[in-house]
Amino acid sequence: MSKNELEYKPLNGWRVYASEEHREGMNALADRYVRFLSSCKTEREVMHFVREQLELAGFSDDLSSDKCFRFSRGKTVFMARKGRRPLSEGFRLVGAHADAPRIDLKQRPLYEDLGLALAKTHYYGGIRKYQWLTVPLALHGVVAKKDGTLVEVRVGEEEDDPVMTITDLLPHLAYKQVEKKVSDAFEAESLNVVLAHEPELPEDEDKEFKVKPRLLRLLSERYGIAEADLMSAELQIVPAGPARYVGLDSSLIGSYAQDDRACVYSALEAFLALEDDPEYTQIVLFWDKEEIGSEGATGAKSLFFEYCMEELRDSWEPKARLSAIFQHGQAISADVHAGTDPNFMEVYEKLNAAYLGYGPCFSKFTGHRGKVGANDAHPEFIGRLRGVLDDAGVPWQMAELGKVDLGGGGTVAKFLAVYGMDVIDMGPPVLSMHSPFEITSKADIYSTVNAYSAFLKS
Structure with missing residues (x-):
């Protein structure tokens, strides 16, 4: 290895995607994302939008179909695209939450x-x-x-x-x-x-x-x-009011509920743009109730995901055991991360903090204090994902949620991990999280779509 390869330096998304083609794609994506944020202020409105997009893309409300979806109570959705490999050999899953404070x-x-x-x-x-x-x-x-x-x-x-x-x-x-x-x-x-x-x-x-x-x-x-x-x-x-571009250069996006609709939109955009007949089955899940602990019939603690997988198994590979299917699965818990705010540097630890413009952020664990309530992803899985994103030329970073003992939070990752699958949190950094006007970077939204796409087809 060269000296430059020995030292880690995160890649800036604006540099990675500096070409005219990438900038045009980034701006077009940002326009679509801003329209989505402006029109989808509740979980029900998000699900209405998702249904429209799935139907336009030829997906069916029939879990025996190769391109299928299933909604529950208008607040959560399961969607899948059948892979060439048997379901029992695993799947690629991206799961986000559509509710917001x-x-x-x-x-x-x-x-x-x-x-x-x-x-x-x-x-x-x-x-x-x-x-x-x-x-x-x-x-x-x-x-x-x-x-x-x-x-x-x-x-x-x-x-x-x-x-x-x-x-x-x-x-x-x-x-x-x-x-x-x-x-x-x-x-x-x-x-x-x-x-x-x-x-x-x-x-x-x-x-x-x-x-x-x-x-x-x-x-x-x-x-x-x-x-x-x-x-x-x-x-x-x-x-009230639409999402807006922020900054004299319009490089940032300001809106309510980017936690976690930044990940919802990025995952949907990536999923629908992929070709049919992938190597592994691709699954995207959007839940409700994450902000209050993932409770209820439409939260990640419900058995909705399990019921959908059971029906998929019965149609696609009836002799397979659900336990084998789940344990061969690989998942990304798609949730945003706390971006480092220059006005509040005292709550961040610089080496392990997320910065706007450097792509989606892996969070090995969430929880609070001594990692209580965390999934804590396995290093083998992280190593594989590093390779997937690096091979795809996608900028990424890794961070913790602020300094140790200063706070903490949770995601749906631990509710997927109970099935025995590998899972890690990954999403774009956000400033002013949980406020009525959250801030993201156009470069990070573009990078996040590319990251989810690379994972789903890996």
């Missing part, structure tokens, strides 16, 4: 106070509550009526739509608030969303003006719903 309306949300109609909320996932105050917010979701009718709600995204907001205390009266810890200064029960202000004018001028009755009439006229219907609703408060 947000603020949900409670089941009895509506109330009136001081001439305003407001909604009570319960936040979902790990948010920093103060970041959601005094910004334009949109309302997305569904209302399930008693007769089975599902009413879709989407307000705050069009130019002529009204938006909602959560108010904050003016600095002139906030002297006590600023002396508190952040966790105490912003209380979850105070995240009440402003919905309306104009009252229902009573015929008798002596009667008190009320705003809530007029709001209920508006909901009835627009959506055909009554207050009781909100008890069977799933309504989410998300940041």
Whole structure:
């Protein structure tokens, strides 16, 4: 080996993809990705988009087909492309999560106070509550009526739509608030969303003006719903407005929910662009509920993946044992990583940190403190993946989630590892993660698509 080969230096994606052809491809991908982020603000909207793309690509909702998919409750999806090798010899899987931190309306949300109609909320996932105050917010979701009718709600995204907001205390009266810890200064029960202000004018001028009755009439006229219907609703408060390019050079992408829709879009883009009849079966999975521990019927802890694999086995290789199929599988837990922020260097350890522009980041383990709750990938698998990406000319990096003992987090990796397959986390670095406006690099999104493509066809 030469001296240059002995010392490790990560590759910068902007340098690797410096040609005009790559830059055109990078910009075209970024445009498609920005449109996706702008239109898909909830898991259901993501799944609607995914279904459309799969059907356009000729995939079938029949797990005996060579190109197939299966959705569950409109929140999670399994898709597969049959390989030339038997399923029992293994598969290549990329799994991501489509949910994102947000603020949900409670089941009895509506109330009136001081001439305003407001909604009570319960936040979902790990948010920093103060970041959601005094910004334009949109309302997305569904209302399930008693007769089975599902009413879709989407307000705050069009130019002529009204938006909602959560108010904050003016600095002139906030002297006590600023002396508190952040966790105490912003209380979850105070995240009440402003919905309306104009009252229902009573015929008798002596009667008190009320705003809530007029709001209920508006909901009835627009959506055909009554207050009781909100008890069977799933309504989410998300940041209003489209994704945007960031920086005078438009080299960055700013949007809500890039954790983990950056990986969802990258995996889908890579999967659909690959040719049919690959060497190994290719599988892509998008789950719900990762931000709250992967619980529920649509989370990674559910048996949905197992049920789909069982049906694939019965159709493609009925004599194979599921245990053999799983243990020969190789998987990437596609999740974003914490990008190193120059404004907060004190929480990162420079040698083991992820940097924007250097491609997707491998995370050997997540968890917290002593690697508690981590998958901790095996070195043999990491070595193979290094070869796959290097042979494909894809820039990549490896990092931990900040300094030891300063925090931590978890992904779906450990829920795939229980089947005995090799799995590691890999995704692009993100700045301002879990905020209403997360930042990624165009070069990293392009590199991530190429990385997932190289793995799926390896």
